[in-house]
Amino acid sequence: MTHWVRFEAGGRIGFGTLEGDRITEHEGDMFAGAAGAPQASSRTLALSEVRLLTPTQPSKMIALWNNFHALAAKMNVPEPEEPLYFLKANNSFLAAGETIRRPRAYAGKVTYEGELGIVIGKQCKDVPEAEIAPYIFGYSCVNDVTAVELISKDSTFAQWVRSKSFDTFGVFGPAVVTGLDPMTLSVRTVLNGQERQNYPLADMIFPPARLVSLLSHDMTLYPGDVIAVGTSLGVGSMKEPRNTIEVSIEGVGTLSNVFEQ
Numbered sequence: 001m002t003h004w005v006r007f008e009a010g011g012r013i014g015f016g017t018l019e020g021d022r023i024t025e026h027e028g029d030m031f032a033g034a035a036g037a038p039q040a041s042s043r044t045l046a047l048s049e050v051r052l053l054t055p056t057q058p059s060k061m062i063a064l065w066n067n068f069h070a071l072a073a074k075m076n077v078p079e080p081e082e083p084l085y086f087l088k089a090n091n092s093f094l095a096a097g098e099t100i101r102r103p104r105a106y107a108g109k110v111t112y113e114g115e116l117g118i119v120i121g122k123q124c125k126d127v128p129e130a131e132i133a134p135y136i137f138g139y140s141c142v143n144d145v146t147a148v149e150l151i152s153k154d155s156t157f158a159q160w161v162r163s164k165s166f167d168t169f170g171v172f173g174p175a176v177v178t179g180l181d182p183m184t185l186s187v188r189t190v191l192n193g194q195e196r197q198n199y200p201l202a203d204m205i206f207p208p209a210r211l212v213s214l215l216s217h218d219m220t221l222y223p224g225d226v227i228a229v230g231t232s233l234g235v236g237s238m239k240e241p242r243n244t245i246e247v248s249i250e251g252v253g254t255l256s257n258v259f260e261q
Contacts, residue, residue, distance in 0.1 A: 001251055003175040004030055004138070006057075007050035016040070018175055021047045030056075031121050031137060031223035054095045055140055055176040056119055056224035061088040062215060063115075063144055063164065067230030068203050074233060083206050083214055086160040088144070088228075092170030100145055100245070100259040103166040108149035110238055110259065113231040114189030114197045114247035117142040118208050119176045124221040129213040135221070136212060138178040141187075141247045141255035142228040143171035148237070172226055177252045183207060189234065190246045197234035201249075204229060 003018040015038075016025040023045045028038035065084045066072055072079045094100065102110060121137025150163040164170075182201050189197035206214065211229065215221060238245060238259045248254040 001177050001179040002138075003177050003253065004055060005173075005175045006053040006055055007045070008053055009045055009050040013053065016045075018047065023047060023050065033122060052095050052097060052174050054093050055173050056226065058090070058093070058225045059222045060090070061093070061117075061170055061172070061226045061228060062086075063088055063142075063228040064206070064211070064230035065160075067205050067211075068199065068232040069205060070199065070203055071232045072205070079205050083211060085215070086164060088170040089161065089165035091167055092165045094168045094171045094257070096171075096174035096255050096257065098168070098171075098257060100143075100168045100171060100257050102259075102261050103147070106147045106150065106166070108147060111146045111148045111235055112189060112191065112196070112238060112245050112247075112259075113142075113144040113146060113235050114187045115142040115144055115228045115231050116140075116182055116185075116187060116201055116249060116252075117172050118212060118227040118229060120212070120221045120223055120225040120227070122223055124212065124216045127213055127216045129210050132209045132213045132216075135216075136208060137223070138176040139180065139182050139249070139252055140172050140176050140226065141174075141249055141252055142226065143245060143247050143255060143257065144228050144231065145169040145171060145259075171255060171257055172228075173255055175253050180251050182249070182252075185250050185252070187232070188248045190248070191236065191238065192240060192244055196236055197232065199232035199234070201229075203232060
């Protein structure tokens with residue numbers, strides 16, 4: 001497995017591979033592929049010397065609703081025949097270690113949703129499921145923060161994008177990890193030291209290859225784009241004045257942030 005990160009150090013933005021607590025800076029394009037793969041430089045940095053950024057700069061984050069068998073059963077809703085999704089706006093993207101903040105325009109419940117994020121590695125349009133593997137670069141952790149009471153506030157229009165796209169509500173990172181099979185893993189979410197979610201990714205209704213293929217028939221996916229595969233049981237609100245929220249996936253890492261009311 002390779003852990004790719006983006007960082008800022010001394011006013012300069014770079015990217016590289018993370019091993020333990022050290023980053024080996026690379027040159028080139030993270031998504032260039034085999035022909036122009038990024039090359040390791042001689043420069044290494046301690047993780048403590050940098051500020052981690054979001055591991056990619058997506059053109060969009062696509063996020064799934066009702067993509068786990070267990071959650072569909074609990075909600076007593078039918079499992080979808082095709083992916084049900086919304087978009088999170090670019091202004092919402094937030095890196096590991098940064099602070100999630102309550103928007104001034106909203107005083108209701110703010111919820112966490114620990115999820116797996118699929119990161120696209122090359123432009124993807126109308127790709128059959130059997131051919132999708134080269135288009136998936138890797139995986140990351142996502143916290144799909146939600147102003148949940150806004151979704152159904154107006155009976156004439158479900159406000160999914162507004163509820164999901166406030167500044168700081170699209171949290172992902174700390175790395176993009178290549179070379180693993182997420183279907184053998186679980187997502188664990190811990191709020192203020194207490195486990196709130198622990199669910200297997202094998203329970204997905206639309207697993208990664210099928211999901212990316214179907215979405216590529218709706219819209220072009222670009223390198224760095226993130227697909228949040230949806231969440232399962234255990235979603236809840238962050239109630240304390242100051243909350244520590246951690247989303248962990250074995251092999252991928254832990255996405256840790258503070259939410260301040």
